[in-house]
Amino acid sequence: xxxxxxxxxxxxxxxxxxxxxxxxxxxxxxxxxxxxxxxxxxxxxxxxxxxxxxxxxxxxxxxxxxxxxxxxxxxxxxxxxxxxxxxxxxxxxxxxxxxxxxxxxxxxxxxxxxxxxxxxxxxxxxxxxxxxxxxxxxxxxxxxxxxxxxxxxxxxxxxxxxxxxxxxxxxxxxxxxxxxxxxxxxxxxxxxxxxxxxxxxxxxxxxxxxxxxxxxxxxxxxxxxxxxxxxxxxxxxxxxxxxxxxxxxxxxxxxxxxxxxxxxxxxxxxxxxxxxxxxxxxxxxxxxxxxxxxxxxxxxxxxxxxxxxxxxxxxxxxxxxxxxxxxxxxx
Numbered sequence: 001x002x003x004x005x006x007x008x009x010x011x012x013x014x015x016x017x018x019x020x021x022x023x024x025x026x027x028x029x030x031x032x033x034x035x036x037x038x039x040x041x042x043x044x045x046x047x048x049x050x051x052x053x054x055x056x057x058x059x060x061x062x063x064x065x066x067x068x069x070x071x072x073x074x075x076x077x078x079x080x081x082x083x084x085x086x087x088x089x090x091x092x093x094x095x096x097x098x099x100x101x102x103x104x105x106x107x108x109x110x111x112x113x114x115x116x117x118x119x120x121x122x123x124x125x126x127x128x129x130x131x132x133x134x135x136x137x138x139x140x141x142x143x144x145x146x147x148x149x150x151x152x153x154x155x156x157x158x159x160x161x162x163x164x165x166x167x168x169x170x171x172x173x174x175x176x177x178x179x180x181x182x183x184x185x186x187x188x189x190x191x192x193x194x195x196x197x198x199x200x201x202x203x204x205x206x207x208x209x210x211x212x213x214x215x216x217x218x219x220x221x222x223x224x225x226x227x228x229x230x231x232x233x234x235x236x237x238x239x240x241x242x243x244x245x246x247x248x249x250x251x252x253x254x255x256x257x258x259x260x261x262x263x264x265x266x267x268x269x270x271x272x273x274x275x276x277x278x279x280x281x282x283x284x285x286x287x288x289x290x291x292x293x294x295x296x297x298x299x300x301x302x303x304x305x306x307x308x309x310x311x312x313x314x315x316x317x318x319x320x321x322x323x324x325x326x327x328x329x330x331x
Contacts, residue, residue, distance in 0.1 A: 002216040003203065004034040012038040012067045012078060017230035019145065020070055020138075021222065023088050028143045032088040032216060033206065035199050038078040041065035042162050045073045045136070047286060049261065049277040050241045058161045068240045071147065073123065073136035073258075074279035077162050081153035081184070083195055085202070088145045095144060096283065099123050099135050102146035106133070109205040115188045122257065123281060125150075130183035139283055150202075152195045153186045245273040249298075251328055257281065257317025262328055266298045282316045289315050300329045 006018055015036040026032060041064055044050050053075040054066060078084065087102045095101060103119050110117035110125075120126040125133035125148070135148035159182060185198070193201075207213045218226065233239050247263035258280030265273035274293045276286050289310060296306045304325040312319050319327075 001031045001033055001207070002214050003207070004032050004216050005218065006034060006036045007218075008037075010037055010039045010080065011230075012041040012043065012065050013230045013234035014226065015084070016043070016067055016069055017234050018218070018226045019086050019147065021226045021229055023138065023143050023145045024140060025222070025225070026088070026143075026216070028088070028090045030216075033203075034086040034088065035203070036084050036086075037080055037082065037195060037199075038084065039065060040077075040079045040158065040162075041067055042075055042077055044068040044075050044240070045279055046070055047072055047276065047278050047280065047282070048075060052277075053164055055162055055164055062158075062162075064162055066240050067234055068242075069136075069138075071136035071138040071145075072279070072281040072283070073134065075163055076134055076149055077154070077159040078149070079154050079158065081151070081155065081195055083150040083152050083199055083202075084147065085150065086145045086147035088143065091139050091141050091144045095146070096137065096139060097281070099137075099146065103133070103135060103148065105206050106148070106150070106202065109202045110185070112205065113189055113201070115185065123148075127183060127185075127188055131181055132183055132185050136281055137283070150198075151182060151184050152198050153184050156182055156184065245275050247273065247275070251330075253327055255280075255317060255319060257319070260316065260327065264298070264328070269298055271296050271298050276316075278316075280317045282314060284315045286315060298329070300325045303328055 004022060006015060009015060015038060019034060022032060022034065042054050042059060044053055046069060050066060059066060085106065089095065100119055103125055107117045107119065107125060115127055117125050117127050123135040124131050132151050133148045135146060137144060137146045203213060204210045245263060245265055247265045249264040249266055251262040253260060259278045260280065261277040263275045264271060271293055274290045276290060292307050292310060293303065296302045304321050307321050307324065312321060312324055
């Protein structure tokens with residue numbers, strides 16, 4: 001495994017561009033580990049509707065970056081008290097949705113520090129049922145990354161202020177608020193250390209000692225590619241916000257694998273536009289599902305037959321074509 005040096009850059013548009021550039025372009029005969037720390041920012045899941053996930057007044061007034069990532073899942077708040085990690089490997093069917101595989105090295109370090117951390121639910125690391133880490137994945141069928149946050153010493157009040165966390169998500173966890181659900185790792189240790197000290201501890205443990213760490217240094221050409229991607233994609237309004245279609249039907253439901261929020265424009269009984277939002281952890285391009293539905297009659301049978309050849313589990317989660325058709329058409 002090689003440790004990618006991000007040069008301690010804290011610009012989230014650069015760091016997300018670096019992550020994408022590396023997973024798409026580096027030689028995955030090696031495995032890579034990337035750490036990065038971001039300035040205050042809300043990082044939006046690939047399939048989410050940005051406008052509805054953030055407190056727009058707060059983020060504007062406080063200069064909080066809004067950046068969409070290429071992995072699924074929900075919106076998260078980053079600041080300089082939050083450490084992000086990303087394991088990059090070859091694509092493997094055994095690794096997709098296998099968050100245990102990629103969180104075990106991190107959980108092991110936390111436990112060595114005396115923190116009773118464990119993988120909980122579909123993708124969270126928790127301590128005493130309080131969330132300290134959320135995880136998500138991306139794959140292009142050749143390579144993949146599994147990345148996560150580590151709340152070390154974040155301003156948790158700002159997490160609440162920056163995000164519009166939907167009530168059904170909180171209620172599904174059986175808790176009263178976002179603030180009571182999350183925790184900083186620093187709450188559970190007695191040693192005074194910075195987030196950079198914490199990063200060093202994790203790095204040395206994963207590599208089996210400081211002397212075993214091998215670095216991958218980004219070349220000038222690669223750095224130029226990262227900067228171009230940051231500018232053209234991660235700083236663009238189209239990528240970070242996108243245009244929501246006009247719709248006259250909205251269907252929203254929380255499943256075991258996450259929430260699906262479908263926006264449908266129907267005219268004369270025909271689906272004219274279709275858009276899927278949500279915090280599910282599926283892979284692939286949702287446009288492939290959306291295009292299949294566009295032009296169909298808006299009824300249960302037509303929808304079921306129209307998507308019968310699509311692997312919805314890959315795109316969304318554990319749902320059948322019949323269950324999806326029922327969800328879209330139920331009254």
